[in-house]
Amino acid sequence: MFPRSLRLSHRFLSTVNSSTFKADNLRVTLCSPEKRKPKPDDPNTHKFGTLFTDHLLSIRWTLEKGWDDPEIIPFQNFSLHPATKTLHYSQNLFEGLKCYRGDDGKIRLFRPEKNMERMVTSAKRASLATFNPDELLKCLKKFIMVDADWVPSLPNTSLYIRPTFMGIEPTLGVNSADEALLFVIFSPVGAYFGTKIVPVSLLADPAWVRAWPGGAGSNKLASNYGPTLSIQKNAVNKGCHQVLWLFGDDEQLTEAGAMNIFAFLINDKGEKELITPPLEQGVILPGITRDSILTITRDWNQFKVTERKITMDEVIKTLEQGRLLEMFGAGTAAVVSPISRINYQDKDYLIPTMESKDAIAQKLLKTIMDIQYGRIEYKNWTQIVC
Template identity: 50%
Template sequence: MMKLALMRIATGKEDPELPLLQRISSLELTAPPNAAQINASQSSSNRHISTSTVQRRLRESGLHGGIAAMNQLLKDTNNKKRLDETKFEIFGSNRRVFVRRRALHGRFIQAIPYSLGPLRFASSFKAADLTIERNTAGKPKPDPASLVFGKQFSDHMLTIYWSEKEGWKVPQIKPFQNLSLHPATSALHYSIELFEGMKAFRGVDNHIRLFRPNLNMERMHRTADRSCLPLFDKEELLECIRKLVEVDQDWVPYSLDASLYIRPTYIGIEPSLGVSRSSQALLFCIVGPVGPYFTTGAFSPVSLLADPSYVRACRGGVGAYKMGGNYGPTISVQNEAIKQGCQQVLWLYGEQEEITEVGTMNLFIYWTNEGGERELLTPPLDGIILPGVTRQSLLDLAREWGEFKVTERTMGMKELLGALDSGRITEVFGAGTACVVCPVGSLLYKGKTYQIPTMQNGPDLAKRFHKELTDMQYGRKQSEWAPLVV
């Protein structure tokens, strides 16, 4: 037996919860009066419920919020966990769904996977409901040549509020303004927040493009899930962001060395000092014109400090998610790097001193491996590496070219320094949305500076990657990776 309780809001008004009994041989999710009934019968010999059938029936009946919750529940079912040891209850509304696990003796306990705990899943806001309030007092646009990163902002912003009681409110584009937050706002005390980083580019044809925005939405969705913030429809959010860029299109610099930075942000705003999931949330997006991320220029080499006494992330933690809590603690280490004459930090991990990331960038090494092969190597997505959009793009391009081996694996400092000493390192560079591609020129490790021959080798590969991506972004090359905004 598996026990389900689902509630559907047919008219937008709150209805009582509807507990229902679920047998493995059939699925009957009954909605309130005047709402559709879901029936998905299974063969009596089938011990598992069809995931696709459940999802389709939930979707057809408007129970969108239940789909994500059911995904994990049915995944465990299909993994043949013993259902006679555990019963589940799902309850809530089409705005939000809770999942709880019940032990045989009837006491509720939290499931080990957090997705099976009392986590809210919310049906999404709709971009079609978006309202726009124009700013009648627009600011002057800055000279693209004077732009620095993250200091100037446009005339408008996107806000979308959510509450456990009322669900999602209508998305709004309104004049750029300060937020009003309670002093006990959960994001301020316990870092219940996350963000994304995207860019819009004005092309040589004067059209404005994004770059692989679906990957940003996927990552933001995963991070929201990990942060216990209500989920949303990724396409709906992307359309709201696209509309914001369209409204503020005059802020996209007329320059091939600048862009409009897009910062979607998601915070818990419940006024409570309890360490728990937030019953209120705000999803907002601000944009602003930016120049090169590093003041030294768009393609100048950076120097790195590698100090094993500092760790950016640990396995089992949240290093693979784009949360603000991953960034604040790095500032003191960055300052230490500057004191020692370096510009960025090469983050190491574990007894083998695995190389992981460079500052806020993913790391790439182009070298000749021990087998004599030309190889592009980057650390794997093993829980401590952020799955960067630029990282994925470089891997996709390299594999498409098929000219050298492409590998995702760990590399320790001992192996890296050995390759440097034997002259097998050709280029080392970071990659990220803010900087695109950034060459590395030197490495300070345990008091010794190691020169990296990136610039002496062109750097041919880093420049090739940079040109390939920027050609797409600025419309010099047509690509499905760079969808038009306007």
């Protein structure tokens, strides 16, 4: 076995640790009845992500022994050494997905295999051990069955799922951790922006950049989010909900807050076109909702659907010419969020997203939620848990 002083590149690390944990070996320790928490009558009355269920899923890894067996245990705090790698060097990644209680009472996951695959990709980028994504999904489903009573049944509510993977070796050397912890917690949630569909406003400030080619902007690493928080405060101070992240000298649109961005417009050829920025530069997270929207709208075959660069100049030009019809963000938390205003260089640009009764954003929101809650079947995108 390699001595502690020898550190491996993330590529070699993932090769050495090709074994994985097995869902068949999952151990379950249930929370005692007297320690179980009251379930909320309506998650919409609580701030998003502040309530947690009675259990968590925990899987430890060490360079010496590989993966331990997964276990479901009562929800509890972790004890971490002050020198833990994740606290000093952000060797930490996470995922975000939801499960839904459908009108038929069944609990469903929406394209969860995509989240598991993306988590493995992020683990490689963070120099953490890899694992079989199918085995994590099996563990996740067993965990959902344990805390199934926490999946809310009110309209537009769901159980938010947060898998996290972090290096926990207690040393200050700037290198890959020899110990790591993968865990999953659940939180019953309502609609991300409240019970009503409220269009969001964005601050577009070219002075700040979320990610750069060659960095880790296309991975769901914790280190991508902390540096955005102060800019988010700037947006709130200017009366905006989120930040529209720009990139490059030509001020390309990349993401809106933690959402992928879409624009629906009439292009120079007079065609209706739905545009979202491409992934090739590695500065945009490949969102599952983003991919779902591209697939659904291409199946509709009602307008051109393009993954291409779009700049602030094009947004302003098409808006002034009356050719910009809609803009919206898309992500797991908010699903589809219409955009009504962009503040750019201290000027407000009003986007007419909500003015049409046939808005693409509204139609997509209904379609995706109908799939998620089992009202319609589409491409086997949902998996029934119980």
